[in-house]
Amino acid sequence: MNGKKLVAVLLLSISSFAYSQAVSRKAREIENSAIVVDTHADTPQRFLDENYDIASTDPKDPGHISLDKAKAGNLGAEFFSIWVDPGTIVKEDFAKHTLDLIDSVYQQAARHPDRMIMAFSVADIDRAHRDHKLAALMGIEGGHSIENDTRLLRDYYRLGVRYMTLSWSNTNEFADSSGDVNDPKVEHHNGLTEGGKQIVLEMNRLGMLVDISHVADKTFWDAIAVTKAPVIASHSSARALTDAPRNMTDDMLRAVAKNGGVVQVNFFSGFIDEDYLKASQAQAAERDAAVKAYLDQKKASGQTVSYLDVDRIEREWGNKIPRPSLKALIDHIDHVAKIAGIDHVGLGADWDGVSGQTPQGIDSVADLPKVTQALLDRGYSADDIKKILGGNLLRVFGEAERVSREMQQQH
Ligand SMILES: [Zn+2]
Helix, strand or coil: CCHHHHHHHHHHHHHHHHHHCCCCHHHHHHHHHCCEEEEEECCHHHHHHCCCCCCCCCCCCCCCCCHHHHHHCCEEEEEEEECCCCCCCCHHHHHHHHHHHHHHHHHHHHHCCCCEEECCCHHHHHHHHHCCCEEEEEEEECHHHHCCCHHHHHHHHHCCEEEEECCCCCCCCCECECCCCCCCCCCCCCCECHHHHHHHHHHHHHCCEEECCCECHHHHHHHHHHCCCCCEECCCCECCCCCCCCCECHHHHHHHHHHCCEEEECCCHHHHCHHHHHHHHHCHHHHHHHHHHHHHHHHHCCCCCCHHHHHHHHHHHHCCCCCCCHHHHHHHHHHHHHHCCHHHEEECCCECCCCCCCCCCCCCHHHHHHHHHHHHHCCCCHHHHHHHHHHHHHHHHHHHHHHHHHHHHCC
């Protein structure tokens, strides 16, 4: 072995040593003693449109979630997002597509009963954890799925849906969205309509968590004023650090704290890093034109288009922008913990929903222990880290269950 080769081998072994040591034994212990809950994964788009199998062991698969990755990251429960893309699904099919996505999650659990189980309550999550299975829950992302009909809302609850984001990026019949609130072509309601307020109360009564991610600021304040149960932000970061309209202001963070709810921090690079956000905004016109051209071309040749087509192009564009460091994400968690308090912060990564645009080192749920390590390095105690990893979300979910029982007894 020549000198150069020896140096190369030494460097290689040092770097792999550093990598394997990146997560300390202490961080592993904390992680293993916690029930880790993430509240947002768009993987059902893959289940349905790609026929993706969550037991995939394909090392080249760029997806954020597989059963192996979940095990490596000690993920205990995932809220799978039931998101109907209003850009590719016609209005008349919103409910049908919602049902198809719900079915796709059940199908995965049915295929792998030894490793994954449908869960509908805090008790179910506890049980799945004891049985070493991934607890699969569902949240609807975007009130347009209920087609302005509380009967559908109740049906979705019966099928197991346990949160609903009042709006996605589109304003719907009852709630304004942060995604188009400044678009004069869209008819707005100045927050929640009267019907929207009734929907929030019906969600409280059912025991479905009210999710205020994506909503316009006024919708947030209306929801906070009317809800009888603590709310969640299933996947939202802090606007004071990264000025995206969909991130939460410090006043909102304090209001969620007062309400007893929890803000689950989003991992998307564009929501946690100002430089990434600016670079992404700078390429928006060109990127959107590329997406449109691709979709138009596919449609013209008679092919159906799905969100995954959009995702593919957005991934190419996003990859042109440098990824922020893990520090950017920890800064957001830290900010929410400082402003709202340690009892009101958690994780809602937006897995498989951000075209791969997560901070450096976080390539899938398998990398969650790195977040634990980074929080330890920031000086967080084991107890506080466990709250962030899932304890807070479980408290809020349990409280929503209690409020639901109380409201139903009053009838
Ligand atoms: Zn979202």
